Amino acid sequence: MERAVAATAVVTPRGPGTLRGSGAPGVLELRPGAVxxxxxxxxxxxxxPEGLGVxxxxxxxxxxxxxxVDCHTHLPFVGWRADEFEARLxxxxxxxxxxxxxxxxxxxxxxxxxxxxVLDFCRPLLAEMLAHGTTALELxxxxxxxxxxxxxxxxxxxxxASEAPQTCVVTLLACHAVPEGxxxxxxxxxxxxELIPAAAAEGLVDAVDVWVExxxxxxxxxxxxxxxxxxxxxxxxxxxxxxxxxGAAEAAAALGARSADHLNHVSRQGVAALGAGTTAAVxxxxxxxxxxxxxxxxxxxLDAGALxxxxxDCNPGTSPVASMPEAVAIGCALYGLSPxxxxxxxxxxxxxxxxxxxxxxxxxxxxxxxxxxxxxDAFRHVPYRPGHDPVIRTVIGGEVAWERExxx
Amino acid sequence: MERAVAATAVVTPRGPGTLRGSGAPGVLELRPGAVxxxxxxxxxxxxxPEGLGVxxxxxxxxxxxxxxVDCHTHLPFVGWRADEFEARLxxxxxxxxxxxxxxxxxxxxxxxxxxxxVLDFCRPLLAEMLAHGTTALELxxxxxxxxxxxxxxxxxxxxxASEAPQTCVVTLLACHAVPEGxxxxxxxxxxxxELIPAAAAEGLVDAVDVWVExxxxxxxxxxxxxxxxxxxxxxxxxxxxxxxxxGAAEAAAALGARSADHLNHVSRQGVAALGAGTTAAVxxxxxxxxxxxxxxxxxxxLDAGALxxxxxDCNPGTSPVASMPEAVAIGCALYGLSPxxxxxxxxxxxxxxxxxxxxxxxxxxxxxxxxxxxxxDAFRHVPYRPGHDPVIRTVIGGEVAWERExxx
Numbered sequence: 097m098e099r100a101v102a103a104t105a106v107v108t109p110r111g112p113g114t115l116r117g118s119g120a121p122g123v124l125e126l127r128p129g130a131v132x133x134x135x136x137x138x139x140x141x142x143x144x145p146e147g148l149g150v151x152x153x154x155x156x157x158x159x160x161x162x163x164x165v166d167c168h169t170h171l172p173f174v175g176w177r178a179d180e181f182e183a184r185l186x187x188x189x190x191x192x193x194x195x196x197x198x199x200x201x202x203x204x205x206x207x208x209x210x211x212x213x214v215l216d217f218c219r220p221l222l223a224e225m226l227a228h229g230t231t232a233l234e235l236x237x238x239x240x241x242x243x244x245x246x247x248x249x250x251x252x253x254x255x256x257a258s259e260a261p262q263t264c265v266v267t268l269l270a271c272h273a274v275p276e277g278x279x280x281x282x283x284x285x286x287x288x289x290e291l292i293p294a295a296a297a298e299g300l301v302d303a304v305d306v307w308v309e310x311x312x313x314x315x316x317x318x319x320x321x322x323x324x325x326x327x328x329x330x331x332x333x334x335x336x337x338x339x340x341x342x343g344a345a346e347a348a349a350a351l352g353a354r355s356a357d358h359l360n361h362v363s364r365q366g367v368a369a370l371g372a373g374t375t376a377a378v379x380x381x382x383x384x385x386x387x388x389x390x391x392x393x394x395x396x397x398l399d400a401g402a403l404x405x406x407x408x409d410c411n412p413g414t415s416p417v418a419s420m421p422e423a424v425a426i427g428c429a430l431y432g433l434s435p436x437x438x439x440x441x442x443x444x445x446x447x448x449x450x451x452x453x454x455x456x457x458x459x460x461x462x463x464x465x466x467x468x469x470x471x472x473d474a475f476r477h478v479p480y481r482p483g484h485d486p487v488i489r490t491v492i493g494g495e496v497a498w499e500r501e502x503x504x
Numbered sequence: 505m506e507r508a509v510a511a512t513a514v515v516t517p518r519g520p521g522t523l524r525g526s527g528a529p530g531v532l533e534l535r536p537g538a539v540x541x542x543x544x545x546x547x548x549x550x551x552x553p554e555g556l557g558v559x560x561x562x563x564x565x566x567x568x569x570x571x572x573v574d575c576h577t578h579l580p581f582v583g584w585r586a587d588e589f590e591a592r593l594x595x596x597x598x599x600x601x602x603x604x605x606x607x608x609x610x611x612x613x614x615x616x617x618x619x620x621x622v623l624d625f626c627r628p629l630l631a632e633m634l635a636h637g638t639t640a641l642e643l644x645x646x647x648x649x650x651x652x653x654x655x656x657x658x659x660x661x662x663x664x665a666s667e668a669p670q671t672c673v674v675t676l677l678a679c680h681a682v683p684e685g686x687x688x689x690x691x692x693x694x695x696x697x698e699l700i701p702a703a704a705a706e707g708l709v710d711a712v713d714v715w716v717e718x719x720x721x722x723x724x725x726x727x728x729x730x731x732x733x734x735x736x737x738x739x740x741x742x743x744x745x746x747x748x749x750x751g752a753a754e755a756a757a758a759l760g761a762r763s764a765d766h767l768n769h770v771s772r773q774g775v776a777a778l779g780a781g782t783t784a785a786v787x788x789x790x791x792x793x794x795x796x797x798x799x800x801x802x803x804x805x806l807d808a809g810a811l812x813x814x815x816x817d818c819n820p821g822t823s824p825v826a827s828m829p830e831a832v833a834i835g836c837a838l839y840g841l842s843p844x845x846x847x848x849x850x851x852x853x854x855x856x857x858x859x860x861x862x863x864x865x866x867x868x869x870x871x872x873x874x875x876x877x878x879x880x881d882a883f884r885h886v887p888y889r890p891g892h893d894p895v896i897r898t899v900i901g902g903e904v905a906w907e908r909e910x911x912x
Binding site for chain 1: 584590636793824827829834840884885888891
């Protein structure tokens with residue numbers, strides 16, 4: 097049996113793509129609009145309410161949009177690191193903390209925790225994401241820092257994914273920090289020759305990631321990881337130019353990576369390469385805010401034609417944020433994105449980064465009925481109120497997965 | 505009968521005051537700590553659990569702090585103005601919108617709404633504040649823009665206050681925008697000769713406020729309002745140096761105002777005057793964020809010895825934020841306050857601004873049992889997670905006024 101909602105506004109990206117210029121897919125705005133789906137949770141209709149073949153629930157003064165896709169998180173992890181945040185406010189730099197320190201600390205906490213303890217810590221965070229409208233997200237390793245511990249974290253990610261109502265994509269962050277007592281080249285070799293093939297053989301991961309930075313891994317390491325990922329048939333992602341310009345964005349684009357993430361210090365050449373290539377620019381405004389870092393050159397990335405996506409970067413070190421509405425709000429306020437640009441970046445483009453487009457991130461016939469009911473009569477109400485959850489209902493695969501007390 | 509809670513941490517300002525330097529009252533941190541209160545809701549004990557005379561509820565891994573005091577809001581209002589936020593992202597300046605435009609629009613919406621419609625709009629916002637730990641707040645007029653409509657808004661504020669569990673202080677923002685069809689001097693005269701005396705005679709307000717700005721009112725207007733407020737026995741507050749330096753902070757300090765608010769463009773002389781005088785500097789980081797404005801010189805204000813308070817500025821034009829944890833988070837990230845400085849600014853100092861110290865804003869024997877139970881074992885968890893509500897329970901006058909599903 098088909099089901100349908102109709103609301104004062106239905107807004108959706110027309111698909112992934114650049115946010116500005118003649119090639120931008122833009123946003124479809126129906127005022128009023130309606131969405132219908134079949135019993136399999138596949139959308140059958142998006143259009144004006146009068147074109148519906150079935151009776152719809154009417155949502156007065158509400159906006160229906162695709163569910164948010166959080167395309168960069170560091171879940172599963174266990175334990176917070178609020179004291180590091182406080183130390184940074186007192187003058188310690190993240191560079192001081194990042195050279196293994198904070199990441200190694202999360203690795204120690206992960207090692208000390210049982211599987212159930214890790215899952216118990218993560219479940220409320222996925223529930224919080226659901227209550228903030230996230231219907232698909234990335235999970236990532238990178239707090240293992242040994243072949244076995246990375247594989248364990250990937251298995252925990254798959255367990256979390258199997259329980260969660262959201263669609264989860266798992267990324268192997270094979271090179272995040274150099275493990276204690278190991279030299280960098282040895283770890284890169286282990287990651288490429290043992291970890292990546294083992295994770296791929298066990299079907300544990302959907303992509304491979306690497307942090308290129310002077311306190312982490314080099315461009316040569318990126319190339320080695322890219323080759324191992326390609327051999328395993330896995331797409332590549334890259335933490336690029338977060339603390340300083342390293343040429344990582346250019347290299348990621350040249351390697352055909354799915355994304356280059358952070359980009360606070362991306363060079364002009366990096367901007368041009370992302371604009372010319374197919375590598376998405378994943379931006380994480382709450383990470384920028386909490387690190388008190390310079391924002392990436394967002395206007396230049398958009399003008400160059402880069403596919404820009406937004407994410408929370410949910411992690412205990414630099415961005416303990418589970419809310420995509422908060423990422424959208426800070427993305428507009430700090431980066432100057434328009435609400436509709438932020439909508440595309442937080443849904444269709446993020447789904448593209450995770451390899452989930454076009455089934456996710458867009459409301460269109462044939463796509464999955466993953467959607468949110470939002471306060472207000474336009475998407476602009478999402479970035480307008482930082483610190484506030486504008487999501488009233490989260491629907492996944494056509495079923496109500498979460499609803500605020502009192503409902504719509 | 506006495507009641508008590510004990511927790512991994514109890515943190516409280518020792519009182520209002522400057523945040524840095526030898527004169528700063530500082531923060532009392534008990535690890536673990538306990539708070540007890542009598543049946544009147546008055547605190548009888550703050551200290552280590554072993555000193556308690558009664559049995560306490562033990563809150564493992566939690567932090568108990570004073571309830572937040574939101575010392576600058578524009579409630580009651582009715583209707584959002586998210587389209588103005590979107591227009592600013594597209595390049596319109598607030599100066600363009602502020603010269604009566606946005607404020608006059610809120611005045612039209614207020615005029616068009618019945619009393620019940622206004623209260624129905626505001627009630628969920630006060631409930632949201634409660635769920636974010638606000639136990640005392642300011643309500644303000646300024647969307648009336650006629651003597652009668654200002655008095656109506658003050659009466660609505662008093663009605664809202666009488667219903668709300670929070671302690672509410674009402675400020676008459678007598679000069680907010682020049683009403684349409686009236687010249688500025690005529691309105692200032694009406695405000696001083698009719699509005700302020702009438703509001704005072706009816707006991708409707710606890711303070712008087714004025715916006716000094718080239719698009720609003722002049723320093724001479726401030727002096728006139730100050731004289732009228734003094735005649736009425738009401739303390740003075742001032743929206744100062746928000747869009748450009750006008751000398752308002754210096755003038756407010758010279759007039760002995762309770763506070764100078766915003767201060768994004770305060771001059772060196774203004775900083776010095778606030779440091780030397782008794783006028784508090786009220787800062788509103790979410791307003792700065794959403795206006796994409798330069799931050800005030802926070803370090804200089806602190807170094808000068810100013811009493812700094814934080815507030816949400818909750819209003820439909822520039823800061824539709826109800827969450828003090830969000831104001832604290834943005835205050836740390838954007839202004840570089842330490843978590844403990846933000847704690848003092850958001851509790852004891854804010855209570856001082858509202859004339860509510862020392863009964864509010866500090867946990868100490870004799871003070872009111874207005875407190876919050878927070879996630880985590882230290883106050884630093886509040887600014888660490890923007891977009892997240894860290895409050896588990898809000899206690900007002902010793903009674904649980906709000907608790908998260910699942911409790912502590």
